[in-house]
Amino acid sequence: MSYFFIIIISIIAVGAILAFVRFVKGPTAADRVVALDTISFMAIALMVFLGFVLERFIYIDVSLVYAVLGFVGVITIARYLEGGI
Amino acid sequence: MSNTLIVITIISLFFLIVAGIYAVIKKDLLQAAIATGLISLVLSILFYILQAPDVALTEAAIGIALSTIIFVLAIRNTKRFEDN
Amino acid sequence: MIVIEYLAYFLITLGAVFLFLGALGIFRMPDIYTRIQAGTKSSTLGAMSLVLGTGLLGFVSFTPGYPWLIKTIIIVIFVAIANPLSSHALARGAYKDKIAPFTKENIDAYQEVEKNIEEEMEDAK
Numbered sequence: 001m002s003y004f005f006i007i008i009i010s011i012i013a014v015g016a017i018l019a020f021v022r023f024v025k026g027p028t029a030a031d032r033v034v035a036l037d038t039i040s041f042m043a044i045a046l047m048v049f050l051g052f053v054l055e056r057f058i059y060i061d062v063s064l065v066y067a068v069l070g071f072v073g074v075i076t077i078a079r080y081l082e083g084g085i
Numbered sequence: 086m087s088n089t090l091i092v093i094t095i096i097s098l099f100f101l102i103v104a105g106i107y108a109v110i111k112k113d114l115l116q117a118a119i120a121t122g123l124i125s126l127v128l129s130i131l132f133y134i135l136q137a138p139d140v141a142l143t144e145a146a147i148g149i150a151l152s153t154i155i156f157v158l159a160i161r162n163t164k165r166f167e168d169n
Numbered sequence: 170m171i172v173i174e175y176l177a178y179f180l181i182t183l184g185a186v187f188l189f190l191g192a193l194g195i196f197r198m199p200d201i202y203t204r205i206q207a208g209t210k211s212s213t214l215g216a217m218s219l220v221l222g223t224g225l226l227g228f229v230s231f232t233p234g235y236p237w238l239i240k241t242i243i244i245v246i247f248v249a250i251a252n253p254l255s256s257h258a259l260a261r262g263a264y265k266d267k268i269a270p271f272t273k274e275n276i277d278a279y280q281e282v283e284k285n286i287e288e289e290m291e292d293a294k
Contacts, residue, residue: 015192073153078262
């Protein structure tokens with residue numbers, strides 16, 4: 001495969017490591033939820049891109065499920081922090 | 086290209102181990118539930134790389150939505166901080 | 170076709186750079202609200218453009234190309250709905266949880282240097 005795919009995947013991996021450092025360091029629960037949300041959307045983009053690289057069309061469905069259901073957990077924790085749930 | 090997949094696997098396993106240790110030792114149960122969500126996300130990526138997209142799809146649907154909601158409802162009905 | 174391919178490469182590069190900048194904003198910013206603002210905007214744009222670029226690249230690379238384009242457009246629509254919604258709910262929850270926003274204090278670094286110099290001068294005397 002070409003170097004273009006390796007460079008793109010490396011950039012996303014370095015970004016995921018930075019967000020994970022914030023997940024470990026973050027003082028409150030909301031910081032950790034923000035880091036989890038960012039890692040989740042990075043995983044969506046990475047799954048679609050790996051589906052193209054591996055030449056499998058059916059692999060995109062995993063990313064579709066994440067895009068549909070990924071915000072439910074974040075909204076639940078946000079409602080708990082707000083005191084509404 | 087397989088070297089890139091191996092590097093992604095190593096990074097994912099590092100995330101998995103650190104998040105698991107964090108979820109065990111933390112006294113704040115809400116943050117432990119958030120760490121459980123991260124564990125589910127990383128496990129889904131690992132299943133994806135191991136070429137099992139159906140297992141990854143089930144893990145995504147169960148772990149990111151249903152498990153977090155049940156944990157938060159349980160924390161709401163009991164208490165948030167663990168005793169020493 | 171070659172125009173669509175170069176557009177796809179441009180969109181993929183733009184998306185990867187914006188995802189990295191969003192993670193850098195989450196790593197560097199001092200406060201929860203600035204972290205939400207820096208992380209969510211750039212991660213939304215980055216994920217949308219990378220997914221759309223991959224769809225265009227799959228559209229020109231494979232022979233039945235249109236399912237890639239349709240499914241990636243559906244993913245882009247769901248990302249555009251979900252990510253601002255969750256960030257809005259999270260910012261509201263953090264404000265109701267009484268997390269104090271970061272206020273920039275009057276930082277004067279040179280004053281401390283000058284004070285140390287004066288103390289050293291008095292000690293020398």
